[in-house]
Amino acid sequence: xxMRQIRGLSRSQVLVASLILQCAAVYGEEAGGEQVIRPxxxxxxIRPLMQASCQGCHQPAKAKGEYILTDVKRLILGGESGxxxxxxxxxxxxxxxxxxxxxxxxxAEMPPRDKALHETEISLIRRWIAEGALDDTPENxxxxxxxxxxxxxxxxxxxTSMDYSPDGSLLAIAGFHEVxxxxxxxxxxxxxxxxxxxxxxxxxxxxxxxxxxxTGGLPGRMGEVQVWNVAKRALKISVPVTYDTIYGxxxxxxxxxxxxxxxxxxxxxIQVADGKQVLFMGGHxxxxxxxxxxxxxxQVISVGRDMTAKLTDVESERLIDNLTSITPxxxxxxxxxxxxxxxxxxxxxxxxxxxxxxFRLKRQTARKIxxxxxxxxxxxxxxxxxxxxxxxxxxxxAAAVSSLNGKGTVTIYSTxxxxxxxxxxxxxxxKTPSAGEKQKLEGYWSREVSVVHSIEVQDVEMFxxxxxxxxxxxxxAGADGTVRFLEVETGKxxxxxxxxxxxxxxxxxxxxxxxxxxxxxxxxxxxxxxERRISSDEISSLTLDPSEVVLTAxxxxxxxxxxxxxxxxxxxxxxxxxxxxxxxxxxxxxxxxQIEPLKNGEGVIVVRVGAVKAEAKVRVSxxxxxxxxxxxxxxxxxxxxxxxxxGTCHGAKDGKNGFKLSLRGYDPLFDVRGFSDDISGxxxxxxxxxxxxxxxxxxxxxxxxxxxxxxxxxxxxxIIRDWIAxxxxxxxxxxxxxxxxxxxxxxxxxxxxxxxxxxxxxxxxDGSRRDVTRESFLE
Numbered sequence: 031x032x033m034r035q036i037r038g039l040s041r042s043q044v045l046v047a048s049l050i051l052q053c054a055a056v057y058g059e060e061a062g063g064e065q066v067i068r069p070x071x072x073x074x075x076i077r078p079l080m081q082a083s084c085q086g087c088h089q090p091a092k093a094k095g096e097y098i099l100t101d102v103k104r105l106i107l108g109g110e111s112g113x114x115x116x117x118x119x120x121x122x123x124x125x126x127x128x129x130x131x132x133x134x135x136x137x138a139e140m141p142p143r144d145k146a147l148h149e150t151e152i153s154l155i156r157r158w159i160a161e162g163a164l165d166d167t168p169e170n171x172x173x174x175x176x177x178x179x180x181x182x183x184x185x186x187x188x189x190t191s192m193d194y195s196p197d198g199s200l201l202a203i204a205g206f207h208e209v210x211x212x213x214x215x216x217x218x219x220x221x222x223x224x225x226x227x228x229x230x231x232x233x234x235x236x237x238x239x240x241x242x243x244x245t246g247g248l249p250g251r252m253g254e255v256q257v258w259n260v261a262k263r264a265l266k267i268s269v270p271v272t273y274d275t276i277y278g279x280x281x282x283x284x285x286x287x288x289x290x291x292x293x294x295x296x297x298x299x300i301q302v303a304d305g306k307q308v309l310f311m312g313g314h315x316x317x318x319x320x321x322x323x324x325x326x327x328x329q330v331i332s333v334g335r336d337m338t339a340k341l342t343d344v345e346s347e348r349l350i351d352n353l354t355s356i357t358p359x360x361x362x363x364x365x366x367x368x369x370x371x372x373x374x375x376x377x378x379x380x381x382x383x384x385x386x387x388x389f390r391l392k393r394q395t396a397r398k399i400x401x402x403x404x405x406x407x408x409x410x411x412x413x414x415x416x417x418x419x420x421x422x423x424x425x426x427x428a429a430a431v432s433s434l435n436g437k438g439t440v441t442i443y444s445t446x447x448x449x450x451x452x453x454x455x456x457x458x459x460x461k462t463p464s465a466g467e468k469q470k471l472e473g474y475w476s477r478e479v480s481v482v483h484s485i486e487v488q489d490v491e492m493f494x495x496x497x498x499x500x501x502x503x504x505x506x507a508g509a510d511g512t513v514r515f516l517e518v519e520t521g522k523x524x525x526x527x528x529x530x531x532x533x534x535x536x537x538x539x540x541x542x543x544x545x546x547x548x549x550x551x552x553x554x555x556x557x558x559x560x561e562r563r564i565s566s567d568e569i570s571s572l573t574l575d576p577s578e579v580v581l582t583a584x585x586x587x588x589x590x591x592x593x594x595x596x597x598x599x600x601x602x603x604x605x606x607x608x609x610x611x612x613x614x615x616x617x618x619x620x621x622x623x624q625i626e627p628l629k630n631g632e633g634v635i636v637v638r639v640g641a642v643k644a645e646a647k648v649r650v651s652x653x654x655x656x657x658x659x660x661x662x663x664x665x666x667x668x669x670x671x672x673x674x675x676x677g678t679c680h681g682a683k684d685g686k687n688g689f690k691l692s693l694r695g696y697d698p699l700f701d702v703r704g705f706s707d708d709i710s711g712x713x714x715x716x717x718x719x720x721x722x723x724x725x726x727x728x729x730x731x732x733x734x735x736x737x738x739x740x741x742x743x744x745x746x747x748x749i750i751r752d753w754i755a756x757x758x759x760x761x762x763x764x765x766x767x768x769x770x771x772x773x774x775x776x777x778x779x780x781x782x783x784x785x786x787x788x789x790x791x792x793x794x795x796d797g798s799r800r801d802v803t804r805e806s807f808l809e
Contacts, residue, residue, distance in 0.1 A: 035588050038660065040337055040540045042096050043372050046124065049773065052455040054539060066639065069161050069164070069694075070154060070158040070161060071100060071158045071166055072158060072163075072165055072166050072167065073165065073166045073167050073168065073451070074166075075691060076154070076155065076158050077157070077167075078152070079147075079151055079155070079271070080099050081335055082534065083141055083147065083395065084099050084140070084141065084378045085655060087141075087268070087560040088100075088109075088227070089226045089268060089397075093109075094504050095109040095111070096110040097109030097110070097115065097448065097797060098105070099632075100226060101165075101167070102165035102167065102435050103165075105126075106118070106163060106322070108125060109147050109270040109630070111125065111209075113125040113307045116118060116159055116163050116538065116781050117166065118162045118163040118164075119157070119159070119160065119161075119162055119163075119489070120159070120160075121156045121159040121160050123742060124159050125470070125708055126155070127152070127155065127156060127159070128133060129327065130146065130147050130152055130680050131146075131152065132154070132191060133148035136622075136689045138276065139718050142321070151238065151656070153326065154481065161500050165721075166732055168729065168730060168731040168742075170764045172185075175207045175208070175209075175572070176224055177222075177223055177224045177704075179719070180207075180208060180222050180224045180510060181205070181206055181207055181208060181224075181333065182365070183206075183530045183531065183532050183533055183717055184532065184533065184717075185511075185532070185755070186510060186511020186512065186529060186530055186716070186717060187204075187205050187206040187218060187511050187530065187715070187717035187718075188493065188509050188511065188526055188710065188714075188715070188716060188717075189203055189204055189205070189235045189493065189507035189508060189511055189513065190204045190229075190230060190231055190232070190449060190493055190505060190710040190711070191203075191204040191231065191232045191418075192204070192233065192492045192494050192505055192513070193233050193234050193235050193237070193242075193496050193501055194214060194496050194497070194498050194505075195235045195239045195260070196213075196235060196237065196238070196239040196499060196758065197211070197239055197499070198214075198498055198499040198500060199214055199237075200212065200213070200214055200215055200260070200507060201213075201214045201496070201800040202233040202235065202242055202312060203233070203507070203513065203529045203718075204230035204231070204232070204233050204246075204680060205222075205230065205382060205529060206228070206229075206230075206492075206715065206717045206718055206721075207224055207225070207228050207230075207532055208222050208223055208224040208225070208230070208804070209222075209223040209230060209233050209239055209242065209258075210222055210223075210241045210529060210530060211223065211242075211260075211263075211643060212513075212527070212529075213416075214492070214498070214499075217513075217527035219530075221655055223242070223244070223256075223258050223263065224258075225244065225254070225256050225265060225268065226248075226252075226254055226268065227244065227245075227246035227247050227248065227254045227256065227275075227487050228246070228247070228248050228249065228721060229246050229247065229248070229249055229275055229495060229534040229712070229715075230245075230246040231245050231246045231247075231275050231276065231277045231278070231710075232244070232245045232246070232277060232278050232279040232290070232320075232651055233279070234279045234280060234281055234288075235424075236281050236283075236285045236302075237281055237284075237285055238262055239260065239284055240259070240261065240283050240285075241255070241257055241259060241260060241266065241285070242257070242258040242260055243255065243279040243281060243288045244257075244258065244279065245275075245276045245277060245278065245279040245290045246275050246276065247271075247274065247275040247276060248732075249275050249712065249723045249726070249732065250273075250274055250723060250726065250727065250732035250733055250734075251273060251274070251733070252270055252272075252274075252539065253270065253272045253273070253274055253275050253276035253292060253733055254268060254269065254270055254271065254276070254301060255267075255268070255269040255271060255276065255279070255300060255305075256268050257288070257302055266302075266304070267304070267305045267579075268305075269300055269305040271290075271292065271298065272292045272293065272294050272296075272515050273294075273733075274292075274293040274294075275293070275712075276290050276291065276293070277290060277291045277292070277317075277318065277319045277320060278290055278291045278319055278320030278321045278322075278332075278333075278368075279321075280320075280321045280323055280325065280330070282299075282323050283323065283326070283327045284320075284327060284343075285302065285327070286303070287299050287300065287301060287302065287308065287309075287323075287327075287344070288302060288604075289309065289321040289322075289323060289330045289332075290321060291318025291319055291320060291332055291333075291334060292317070292320050293318075293688070294312075294316055295310040295312060295314045295315060295318065295319045295334070295336075296310060296311065296312045296314070296315060296318065296319065297309065297310070297312075297313075297318050297321060297330060297332040297340070297342060299309075299330060299344065299355075300557070301385070305665075307338070308344075309316070309330065309342070309344055309347050310347060310350075311330075311332070311340070311342045311349055313340055313342075313349045314334045314338065314340065315334075315336040315338075315687060316334050316336035316364065316475070316635065316688070317334055317335045318332050318334040318336035319333060319334050319335065319364070319365070319366045319367070319709070320331070320332070320333050320365075320368045320371045320376060321333075321365065321366050321368065322369060323370070324346075324370070324375065324391060325370065325375060325712070326408045327344070328343065328344055328345070329341050329342060329343055329344060329350065329375050329558065330342045330344060330465065331368055331370070331382070331391070332365060332368070333365035333366070333367070333368045333379055334365060335355065335364035335365075335366075335688070336364065337364055337381075338352050338353075338354050338365070338622075339352070339353040339354045339368060339377065339389060340352055340363060341391060343351055343417065343632060344352075344702075345689045347762055349406075349597075351393065353377070353389040353390075353391070353404045354389065354402075355401065355402035355404075355405075356403070362382060362383035362506070363381055363382020363383050363415070363553070364381050364382050364710075364730065365379050365381035365382075366380065366415070366416060366417050367379065367380045367416060367417060367418045367419045368681065369419050369420045369421055369428075370420070370421070370483045371388070371421055371425050372421055372422075372424065373424075373425045374390075374425065374449060375390060375391040375392055375393065375448065376388050376389065376390050376406055376740050377389055377391065378419045378420070378421060378428055379418055379419065379680050380416030380417075380418070380419040380430050381415065382415045382416075382433075383411070384411045384412045384413060384414055384415060384432055385409060385410075385411045385416075386409040386412075386413070386415055386416065386419055386428065386430045386443070387405055387407070387409070388405070388406040388407045388408075388409075388440075388445075389404045389405060390404050390406050390407060394451055394456070394458055395459040395460055395606045396460065396646045398459065398460065398461065398462070398648060402471075403461055405451050405457040406419045406447070406473055406475075407445070407447055407477075407478070407479050408475040408476055408479075409428070409441075409476075409479050409481075410441075410443075410476075410479075410480075410481050412430060412432045412439050412441050412484075413432060413437075413439050414432040414433050414434025414435075414437075414439065415426055415430045415432055415433060415434070415707070416430050416431070417429065417431055417432065417433065417492070417493045417494065417710050418431050418493065418494045418495050419495075420495055420497050421445065421497070422497040422501035422518065423497065423499055423500070423501045423774065424501060425445060426444070426446050427442060427443065427444065427445060427482065427497075427501065427518055428442075428443045428445045429442045429443065429495055429497065429504055429518075430443075430495075431492035431493065431494065431495050431508070432492065432663050432686070433491030433492055433493065433509075434507065434707075434723040435493070435699065435703070436489060436490075436491065436493050436706075436707075436760070437486060437488060437489065437490070438486070438487035438489065438490050438492030438493075438508050439484065439485070439486050439487070439492065439604060440484070440485040440487065440492055440495070440504070440506050440516065441483070441484045441485075441670070442481070442482045442483045442484075442504065442516075442518060442521060443479055443480065443481060443482060444479060444480045444481075446478065446480035447477065448478065448480055452552050454470075455470075455471065455683075458470065458471060458791050463599055481519070482518075482519075483516075483520075483521030484521075485516065485521055485523075486766070487508070487514070488505075489510075490508050490510045490512075491508045491509040491706070491707055492506055492507070492508040493507065493508040493560055493710040494506070494507055494508065495507075498517075501518065502515065502517065502518055502519070503515055503517065503518065503524070504518050507529060508710075509706075509711055509716070511529045511530065511716070511717070512526050512527070512528055512529065512531055513526060513527050513528075513530060514526045515527075516723060525731055527783070527797060530717075537574045541739065542667060542736070561606070561607075561783060561784055561785045562781060562783070562784070563605060563607055564594055564596075564602060564604050564639065565640070566639045566640025566641055566642050567595060567640075568594070568596055568597060568598065569594045569595065569597065569604075569639055569640075569642045570596065570642075571594075571642065571644070572592055572593070572594055572595070572604070572608075572637060572639065572642055572643065572644035573591060573593045573595065574591075574592055574602075574635075574637055574644040574645065574646050575590065575591040575592075575773055575774075575789065576588065576590070576646060576789075577646050577647070578646055578647040578649070579617075579625060579646055579648045579649070579710065580647075580648075580649045581620055581625070581626075581627040581648075581649070581650045581651070582651050582652050583652055583655060583657055584652070584653050584654070584655060584657060585657050585659075585664070585745070586800065587624055587625060587626045587627075587745075587801055587804065588623075588624075588625045588628065588801045588802070589623060589624050589625075589787070589789045589790075589803040589804070590605065590619075590623040590624075590625060590635070590637070590646070590789075591603070591605055591623070591773060591774065591787055591788075591789045592604050592605045592608050592644070593774070594625065594639065594642075600778075600779075600780055601778075602784065603777075603786045603787050604639055604784065605620055605622065605623040605787040606640060606785075606787070607639060608637040608639055609637070609638045609639075610622075610635065610636070610637050610638075611635070611636045611637075611638075612625075612633065612635045612636075612648065613631045613633035613634050613635075613636075613648075614629075614631050615628060615629065616628060616629055616630075616631050616632075616633050616648055616650050617648060617650070619635070620699070622774075622787070623787060623801075624804070627650040628650075628653070628655050629650065629653055629665060630650050630651055630653050630654075631649075631650055631651070632647070632648065632649050632650075633647075633648050634646065634647055634664050635648050644734065657752070658752065658753075658754070658756040659749050659750075659752050659753040660761045660762075660766075660767070661698055661701075661702055661753065661758075661759070661760050661761055662698050662760075662761065662762065662763060662764070662766055663766050664749055664753070665749060665750060665753045666695045666698060666701070667805035668746045668750060668805060669691070669695060669750075670694055670695050670750050670805070670807075671700075671737060671738040671746070671804070671805045671806075672728065672740060672746065673736065674691060674728070674736070674739070675691040675692065675693060675694055675695045676693075676694070677737055678692055681693040681694060681695075686735065686736075687735065689704060689708075690704065690706060699763050700762060701756065702759075705757040705758055706759075714754045714756070714758050715754070716754065719751045719752075719754040719755045720742070722750075722751075722754050723755075724750065725742075725747065725751060726751060726752075728746075728747070728750070729742050729747065733788075745804070763797075764795075766795055766796075767792045767793070767794060767795075768794060769792070770790055770791065770792050770802070770806075771789070771790070771793070772789070772790050773788065773789040773790075773792045774786075774788070788803065788806075789801070789803050790803045790806040791803050
């Protein structure tokens with residue numbers, strides 16, 4: 031078990047921060063100001079502690095001592111000793127505490143190599159056990175898979191990374207919770223490496239081919255580096271790092287170090303032998319998405335969303351240089367990928383501006399403010415954002431893949447260029463260039479490079495590629511989980527194969543129904559009903575709106591509005607006070623008067639207050655039809671209703687936590703790119719829609735500053751889930767709502783504390799009408 035440094039802090043600094051957070055979580059105040067102690071939360075307090083210190087050695091893929099700490103049941107059960115690790119309610123009888131308590135010299139049995147856990151951490155674990163060792167893990171956050179229980183796919187996963195073994199015999203492919211090793215010649219699966227990480231961000235064979243590095247993690251919860259013994263198909267080490275997925279694994283030439291990028295804006299490197307961190311560079315201003323070692327292994331080049339490529343010395347952990355220009359406008363967006371030239375001290379980068387560029391590692395001219403002197407070549411632009419780049423083995427060809435609006439592009443370039451800088455170009459680098467000199471620079475940078483082939487892949491975003499060691503074949507893959515093999519010199523597709531075997535079962539079924547109704551409302555709150563009940567003696571008649579309820583799809587609903595006409599004059603809303611009856615079991619009716627279809631047919635709905643009643647006709651059809659949610663018509667209103675695209679959340683000018691949506695959804699195209707395209711489809715999971723980050727965040731299964739805004743199984747949850755399961759496409763981006771009608775018009779609430787139900791119906795440009803009360807909000 032290893033305690034890792036986080037964000038460059040020492041262990042003691044982490045513990046101080048941890049103690050503050052724990053105190054904030056455990057202590058609270060009653061309304062009267064009296065301080066109370068809240069129960070310890072496994073999910074919020076014990077789990078992060080276990081992730082940081084213990085799970086690297088005690089997980090299904092590497093269960094030291096036959097003890098697994100990734101879920102509460104196994105944590106309690108214990109390991110090879112046969113003793114129960116945790117006896118709920120009895121910390122002094124729990125073997126786990128015996129193992130982590132330090133002796134007089136400050137040493138503990140566990141963790142074996144690190145310092146013992148701090149007394150505050152041990153105290154927290156003791157309290158959790160004493161309180162019954164309760165498991166408050168959200169129901170949609172339990173671990174589902176391991177080596178004995180691998181995923182079974184109904185839909186192919188997004189492929190985010192691939193790599194050939196040095197001898198060309200194997201192709202490693204990133205899947206869901208696993209890496210698939212395929213026979214590179216036949217496409218047959220030869221091994222499935224199932225680990226703790228749900229999302230795999232990068233795979234890389236060691237230079238000698240004996241090991242495979244994997245980076246990824248549990249999005250929004252944990253990052254992890256895995257190192258697998260390829261021959262034994264066994265996990266060698268697992269190192270938890272930070273609290274989100276990690277990116278861009280790269281090997282040092284001597285097979286001893288692995289570098290990677292993190293969402294805490296840091297570049298890190300660890301030793302393969304023991305997982306010890308040997309490099310930390312925190313000079314980036316945004317997520318670090320890829321890395322590569324220099325040919326001699328002395329430096330690491332890292333790229334990130336901050337639009338920079340940085341050169342770092344490994345031994346001193348010192349930032350040496352920005353390879354990219356610091357001049358605003360030179361790069362139009364973040365950099366997602368970097369690859370080293372096999373023969374030169376140069377790297378190829380690609381990112382949001384769609385233009386691959388080659389940079390030299392060793393500056394040949396003095397730095398001048400505004401220069402871009404490290405650029406060796408700029409290649410012709412590609413449509414969309416670039417997600418992966420690579421050179422072939424002899425450096426004469428390079429390739430890149432990109433995505434834009436649901437389409438992918440693969441471009442192969444000729445890279446037989448002379449890297450020497452002509453004297454006339456050096457002179458320009460040594461001063462502030464004129465407009466004419468800038469044109470001359472652009473001409474120099476585009477010299478001797480050309481597009482060999484550009485292949486557009488319809489309806490599939492392309493996210494990753496890998497050259498075969500012989501340089502003759504290029505494997506590309508992306509959102510549809512299919513690996514396409516291209517002949518480099520002709521650009522022709524020679525074959526394609528599924529990354530995984532598609533089975534009959536569904537990898538992660540939708541959340542089952544339960545008796546308790548799930549909440550849609552922001553933060554899961556229900557408005558309180560506090561109004562005077564109207565006696566039937568006060569009522570002369572009831573009015574029911576609408577007079578006819580027509581539901582033509584399983585996801586349609588209707589809000590009824592019941593108004594009492596009073597004998598004393600006036601009208602009052604009694605929607606929440608009536609007794610309702612629906613003939614034939616056609617409908618379900620909530621306490622607030624919301625009607626949902628149950629089966630096809632015709633009938634009536636009757637509402638009563640005492641002996642006074644009103645009724646409306648009901649027609650239900652197409653209840654068994656399969657509805658694929660449309661983003662603009664179905665999904666966008668849900669996202670707005672939950673507050674996700676509000677100006678205080680992801681609709682803010684700079685977004686929130688690295689993710690931006692258009693304000694109130696005014697730009698659906700931009701929003702769909704953010705969900706299904708950004709960072710190689712990070713926020714959606716086609717193989718297991720319930721594990722999509724956009725759902726895990728919304729339900730609070732993953733830490734979310736906006737808190738829980740819906741629950742698993744709610745209508746809103748199901749709409750978003752079904753949209754993801756159907757490919758998270760945009761459809762028609764044009765506005766579809768022509769007008770809305772609010773009922774009642776100009777309502778009058780006659781008593782203090784009275785309430786008024788409203789009904790909102792949208793009319794669409796195609797003439798159809800639909801109740802949208804649930805998705806509406808007042809401003």
